[in-house]
Amino acid sequence: MKSRWNSHCTQCLLKKHLTNYPDTATEEERLTYIRRLFSILTDIAPGESSPVIVNRILTLQKEMFDQFVDYTDIKKHFNQLMLEQEDWIYADISSAADPIRRALQYVMKGNYIDFGVLSDVNSEKLMELLSQAKDQTIDEQIFDELMQDLTSAKNMVLLTDNCGEIVLDKLLIRTIKSQFPDLQVHVIVRGGHALNDATMEDACQVGLPDLVKVIGNGTCLQGTYLPDISKEARDLLEQADVILSKGQGNFESLQYCGLNIYYLFLCKCDLFTKRFHTHLYNGILTNDRYV
Amino acid sequence: MKSRWNSHCTQCLLKKHLTNYPDTATEEERLTYIRRLFSILTDIAPGESSPVIVNRILTLQKEMFDQFVDYTDIKKHFNQLMLEQEDWIYADISSAADPIRRALQYVMKGNYIDFGVLSDVNSEKLMELLSQAKDQTIDEQIFDELMQDLTSAKNMVLLTDNCGEIVLDKLLIRTIKSQFPDLQVHVIVRGGHALNDATMEDACQVGLPDLVKVIGNGTCLQGTYLPDISKEARDLLEQADVILSKGQGNFESLQYCGLNIYYLFLCKCDLFTKRFHTHLYNGILTNDRYV
Structure with a gap:
């Protein structure tokens, strides 16, 4: 099966989420967040695609910063x-x-x-x-x-x-x-x-x-x-x-x-x-x- | 000693280098490049700073794509x-x-x-x-x-x-x-x-x-x-x-x-x-x- 993941989506998600933390985040928290974001964007199993990855990123933001947009x-x-x-x-x-x-x-x-x-x-x-x-x-x-x-x-x-x-x-x-x-x-x-x-x-x-x-x-x-x-x-x-x-x-x-x-x-x-x-x-x- | 590395430089270098590969790069090469870029941006030893990291990124570009700007x-x-x-x-x-x-x-x-x-x-x-x-x-x-x-x-x-x-x-x-x-x-x-x-x-x-x-x-x-x-x-x-x-x-x-x-x-x-x-x-x- 062809891959559902690609470099374009990696770049797009990075652009959206790289600085998606509160202004109050400490420098240590920022670096930890970036490292965990990198891990999410590299540890992708075959078959996984953008919706799965986005969900992991949103979960990370919720976990680290209690950040959640209510729609x-x-x-x-x-x-x-x-x-x-x-x-x-x-x-x-x-x-x-x-x-x-x-x-x-x-x-x-x-x-x-x-x-x-x-x-x-x-x-x-x-x-x-x-x-x-x-x-x-x-x-x-x-x-x-x-x-x-x-x-x-x-x-x-x-x-x-x-x-x-x-x-x-x-x-x-x-x-x-x-x-x-x-x-x-x-x-x-x-x-x-x-x-x-x-x-x-x-x-x-x-x-x-x-x-x-x-x-x-x-x-x-x-x-x-x-x-x-x-x-x-x-x-x-x-x-x-x-x-x-x-x-x-x-x-x-x-x-x-x-x-x-x-x-x-x-x-x-x-x-x-x-x-x-x-x-x-x-x-x-x-x-x-x-x- | 305080850290010479910080989240701001991580973001700046990503912005500059995330898509810094030739248009002819294959999808596999792009994903490999991104993964190696992430590794460079996370595996930073104490004392290292932007010039050291930039040099690693340029070396990666040279190695993978023979990409080098002659100044x-x-x-x-x-x-x-x-x-x-x-x-x-x-x-x-x-x-x-x-x-x-x-x-x-x-x-x-x-x-x-x-x-x-x-x-x-x-x-x-x-x-x-x-x-x-x-x-x-x-x-x-x-x-x-x-x-x-x-x-x-x-x-x-x-x-x-x-x-x-x-x-x-x-x-x-x-x-x-x-x-x-x-x-x-x-x-x-x-x-x-x-x-x-x-x-x-x-x-x-x-x-x-x-x-x-x-x-x-x-x-x-x-x-x-x-x-x-x-x-x-x-x-x-x-x-x-x-x-x-x-x-x-x-x-x-x-x-x-x-x-x-x-x-x-x-x-x-x-x-x-x-x-x-x-x-x-x-x-x-x-x-x-x-x-």
Whole structure:
């Protein structure tokens, strides 16, 4: 299996976390923190990727400096903001010539709400991106394969990523279910606080459990690392005919796993724009067999 | 002894060197380079400081990528540029009320020519700083102590730093010798290529050996690390009544050594401006007993 870790992510995480300690930290604490950060960034086991490493760094910061950013209010804000957009977006999806295609376009653009990758997430940019959803290109071959898979599938799992955008995930599921009413759909959210990623609490705020069965994955990583998630979540994924995976973190932690995963995300960093030969804030639909 | 190493320098060197490899480096080489860079930045023995660490990093780059910046032309350029300023500066020094004080002011400002610390060294800024030399403040107590030491001293050593500014070092020595004709003066330059630091070749270009005895220190560090330099250079330093040390690198590697060293440098990074409670491009005269 190809490595999920790379020098680009090492540099990016260093840039973000090298001085991420309180001003009151002593010189001895700073040097200890840097040494432990270096250890984390070098002692990476095969298969591990950015979400696993970020989680170790955040744990180090919590342990050494009791430093922890609470995203509760931010998550409530973005969930509410997106709930306010739900009606017009669903009207646009429903009236489109191909509602599933349009729902996918919104889902890709909505993946902007990512406090893990972006340093400035704001409502204006989000609204601008949503207004451009209908122009979001989709790989036609992969889209056709997804439609064929959905036609023959008995069950599907959607792996959510960030808060707020789960409103769009809900609209995608609603659209898919209206076209494939017999398809059984499960949603897997994070099992605990992972920056601004959606948890069961967020799923409840946007009414996702009224539509499908939602479970936490048993971990608080900003991704889905199969060796670490609960048996229930892993079984669901391994038995799914089709998996839709949202966001860069899920892509980074799942790529090369061999499951029938369709990845949907917005490219938000150099590594992704280079890898997919595209520009910042362009959405990608791909499948694990092509990555 | 206090540590010569600190978290600020770790961060600065990482910022400068983390991606300092050729574009053609493979992913495996990049990860190996980063790991070895981390090792260098954590395996630091007591007493070691930035010049020693930088030298290890440059050696790593040379070894892995055959990457080496040749400063020969840059050094010739700045030596020549400063030789062209020699006459008007020496005239200004000679006509000053206190020539040694004025010579020290020039020497501090000239320490700008530092490719190790600054990312953009240019002639315009150098000329601007030299034109401000007469306004450069000097710690009066330390200046008085230096004058008293020179009065009673039998021998003095000057440790040079960068190319170009050694013309000013020469003028300082000439000025001191005119006031203290019996004082024996030695100059120690780097023993080999250390970025743009002055070596024997540069000393010859500016005519320093016509005035005083000049020796190389036997190493190619951007500083003076006592355990590493030649016995001849170390003996000279240990037997000197007064030592004048130029530049940040010499300060970083010699501080706390206990010799009677007067440090002269221009503050060119945050660590120095914070430590000496001053602003960028301000000169400092201090002594090892006060650092």
